Amino acid sequence: MTTTSSAAFGALRAVPEALDTLGAEALSEVARSATVAQNLAAATRLQAAHLLVEAMGRLDREAHGPDPCRQPGDSRPADSRPAYARLDPADRARDHLTAAMSLTGWHAARLVTAGVQIHTRLPLLRKAVERGLLPEQLAIDTACRLAEVPDQIIAAVESEIVGALARDLDGGHRPSRTALDTAVDAARERHDPRAAEDAVGAAVEQRTVRFRPGRDGMTSMWATLPSGAAEKLRRRIEAAARAASEAGHPRTRDQLRADALCALGDPNTNDIGTALHDAENATDPADRADHVGRADSGADCSGHADPADPAAAGSARPRPGASWGTEQPIRISIIDSIAQGLPNRVQFVNGAYSSFDWLCEELLSGGEAKVRFELIDPQPGVLDKPDAVLKYFITPALAERIRLRDGTCRHPGCTVDAHDCEIDHIIAFDHLRPEMGGPTAEWNLICLCRKHHREKTFGHCAYKPGPLGELTIITETGHEHRTTPHGPLAQARDRILDHRWRQHLDRLIADDGHLTNPPGSERNSCHGSIRLSGA
Structure with a gap:
């Protein structure tokens, strides 16, 4: 595979830079060579993902002993940790690739699944991938779908699917994901009808509805x-x-x-x-x-x-909070930016925002809806009180503030909404001597989903906080990954800083291009201003 990959890349380097001088046939061959090289690079990525999972497993065994499911005859002691303290090597490999390759957690998970499947139970697909026949996304989609096929029939189903893919690609046709799913389902049903029925039942358990707010006042569902x-x-x-x-x-x-x-x-x-x-x-x-x-x-x-429903009995007054689909008080957070010269906005933890006009219309349509307004001061650390930072308890107001700042889980590539995350101390709270570290302060708190909270607690990475919610993760491999918050509060702070910087430039640079020093001073002496070049 290495020789073929090197040859393909060598062919690309030999292509003249001025592609517009080539004819149609030569351009077609350049495109084909680039595609083969890309497919071969994908094979390398898939192999690296598989080997990374094995490496993570070895690191864990070296630190904590072998897995309880070790092979017979293994003389090393079994892992004595409880189940909740054990981390899945595939999950750890996914998180490494998420940051290293700038992927979302979902894409990195599929890359890991495909890499493991191709190199452990799909030999025919592996041969096709290593020859550069399959585009990376098609290879990943195929491996992830075949991962759901039971071991008893995987050989027959894989042979049928890989053969069909080879014929389609050889004829210049790339099957869609829907067509691939249909082919796998049909092959599975042919070789094991009962397994196909079980798959239908398992699929029902995966039902879900998700929402993604947009910055234009709209939401995707x-x-x-x-x-x-x-x-x-x-x-x-x-x-x-x-x-x-x-x-x-x-x-x-x-x-x-x-x-x-x-x-x-x-x-x-x-x-x-x-x-x-x-x-x-x-x-x-x-x-x-x-x-x-x-x-x-x-x-x-x-x-x-339903005439038997009292709420539907013709009452002209809607239930409290009816237009919001809740009986609980409607909680509205407004980040106070007026003092900074910027307008206030109605903010939500998931990053959406709206206008006061929209809010008033919704509240009027809600009848007797109870509303709780909270004005959020964007200044960092305003809720950090000397007595509170030495206590482990996180107040609801501080927790809401962290969620507004972060927006989502702070692990690279994770998009779990902050409302579904846990608030964690970056530097662990010292219960015996609180003054020695781990304060319950805004700069030392982050949102982590349950999975990444467990990884931080039981894994081997180091976590470093920043003054405005920055988070630096240093992995056991020595790599550093830095994330910044992207919630409404963090965005409001960015707008305030940008506004202040523009005001500073307005005072620093005069309309005629003179740079005044100090900013805002009169240009009475030769030392008070500098003419910018090109102005």
């Missing part, structure tokens, strides 16, 4: 649902959008589908069509979003209210 339930939902949304379109609504079908989906989530509406009509009558786009969907919580799947 994606879901993995059982096909039957998803089809019912699709039909209801499609029927409402079709009816609204036929009634003459000028909005696009995509917009109508989105409005119908919003209507399903609003407990104040008992008919999607009425909600779409109300939204059409609203003149302001923000108004439309507020009026779309007034679905009552007692409505059944057809959109009709």
